[in-house]
Amino acid sequence: MNQQSYSSKLLENAVNEFSKLPGVGKKTALRMSLFLLKQDAESVRQFGESLIKLRNEVVYCKHCMNLSDAEECEICSNPRRDHSLICVVESVRDVMSVENTMQYQGVYHVLGGVISPMDGVGPSDLTVETLENRVREGNVSEIILALSTTMEGDTTNFYIYRRLKDFPVKISTLARGVSIGDELEYADQITLGRSIINRQPFEQFFGK
Amino acid sequence: MNQQSYSSKLLENAVNEFSKLPGVGKKTALRMSLFLLKQDAESVRQFGESLIKLRNEVVYCKHCMNLSDAEECEICSNPRRDHSLICVVESVRDVMSVENTMQYQGVYHVLGGVISPMDGVGPSDLTVETLENRVREGNVSEIILALSTTMEGDTTNFYIYRRLKDFPVKISTLARGVSIGDELEYADQITLGRSIINRQPFEQFFGK
Numbered sequence: 001m002n003q004q005s006y007s008s009k010l011l012e013n014a015v016n017e018f019s020k021l022p023g024v025g026k027k028t029a030l031r032m033s034l035f036l037l038k039q040d041a042e043s044v045r046q047f048g049e050s051l052i053k054l055r056n057e058v059v060y061c062k063h064c065m066n067l068s069d070a071e072e073c074e075i076c077s078n079p080r081r082d083h084s085l086i087c088v089v090e091s092v093r094d095v096m097s098v099e100n101t102m103q104y105q106g107v108y109h110v111l112g113g114v115i116s117p118m119d120g121v122g123p124s125d126l127t128v129e130t131l132e133n134r135v136r137e138g139n140v141s142e143i144i145l146a147l148s149t150t151m152e153g154d155t156t157n158f159y160i161y162r163r164l165k166d167f168p169v170k171i172s173t174l175a176r177g178v179s180i181g182d183e184l185e186y187a188d189q190i191t192l193g194r195s196i197i198n199r200q201p202f203e204q205f206f207g208k
Numbered sequence: 209m210n211q212q213s214y215s216s217k218l219l220e221n222a223v224n225e226f227s228k229l230p231g232v233g234k235k236t237a238l239r240m241s242l243f244l245l246k247q248d249a250e251s252v253r254q255f256g257e258s259l260i261k262l263r264n265e266v267v268y269c270k271h272c273m274n275l276s277d278a279e280e281c282e283i284c285s286n287p288r289r290d291h292s293l294i295c296v297v298e299s300v301r302d303v304m305s306v307e308n309t310m311q312y313q314g315v316y317h318v319l320g321g322v323i324s325p326m327d328g329v330g331p332s333d334l335t336v337e338t339l340e341n342r343v344r345e346g347n348v349s350e351i352i353l354a355l356s357t358t359m360e361g362d363t364t365n366f367y368i369y370r371r372l373k374d375f376p377v378k379i380s381t382l383a384r385g386v387s388i389g390d391e392l393e394y395a396d397q398i399t400l401g402r403s404i405i406n407r408q409p410f411e412q413f414f415g416k
Contacts, residue, residue, distance in 0.1 A: 005307045007282055007300070008275045014262040017255045021240050032229050034300065036263055037275070044263035047225045048256035054222040055244055055252035067216045067245070074215055092215070092242065099213045 065110040065127050067092050082106045084141040090114055114156040135167050142170040273318040273335050275300050290314045292349040298322055322364040343375050350378040
């Protein structure tokens, strides 16, 4: 299917637009376009407009850089949240992952990536400066570094640690160890080794 | 990921809209939405509007029921096409498949499906009436039935054959046989059996 011949320019346009989306090829794009043709005009209008609206109206929260409908996101403006606890994550997606655990009551800071010289991402491309300002303003007791456990994530952890270590703030990272539900024989050596070194008192196992 | 918490209502809307598309779940929808956020506003506007335009402006060709930008589709309005040859297909997608072979110079007739009592599709749901009218108007020398080689396709073939057999028009179907590039040992028995019964003169092998 190199040169597809569409009977309609409008269809061709829609297929081309759909196939710009990640993971969508021409065949899937055609399937999506034909699907929309079968929907009623009102719901297709809603679909199209919700995308345009998303792009035009969504902003980044001025405190945590999370996606938000207002200047201050729902999490930062929630008075029941613990504003002295900041969880540092790579992306908006990671905020959702942590939120879904329902175990965290603090606020966030979205870095916008991790330091990765290979991809041309340096510290100045991230929102570390803003994080430092938040810490400098006071009222922050703990920073939880929740980045990927990759080399890039660890580099970024270390960089942030160096910039914040002189402030009167506790810096912690996520616990690393064997996943819950894993069989030991399938756990990788490095994780297993680390989880022996960082073994926990058995009482802690039941939660604090 | 049962109850996803989005920090933005706009994002949530876009994700919900994307996940209505066939084959798109919440995770893919989120990925698509975040992708759009990284594009410039103008191209997102184009994307959204191309979908709305598609739904509002595309029509079905008054002759062949193919998708079209105008009352008469590009194929039907092309004077270099052989208008006495009508290829009957199930869907718009099949028109594209036949067009892509670049072997066909006639026109089409899109049925809109095949007869399938299981799915509640009867002859009256298809455009057989219109096809009969096209044949009745004359100027048609041959009808090529290019439907799926399934039971539903064969039923539909037979139904159309019965309705058209009294008109002075040749009715043919696609050749069935071993696929080109297939090894005989993997060809299914029915196809192989048919291809022996309907064996062709060797000269025909080189094209007519």
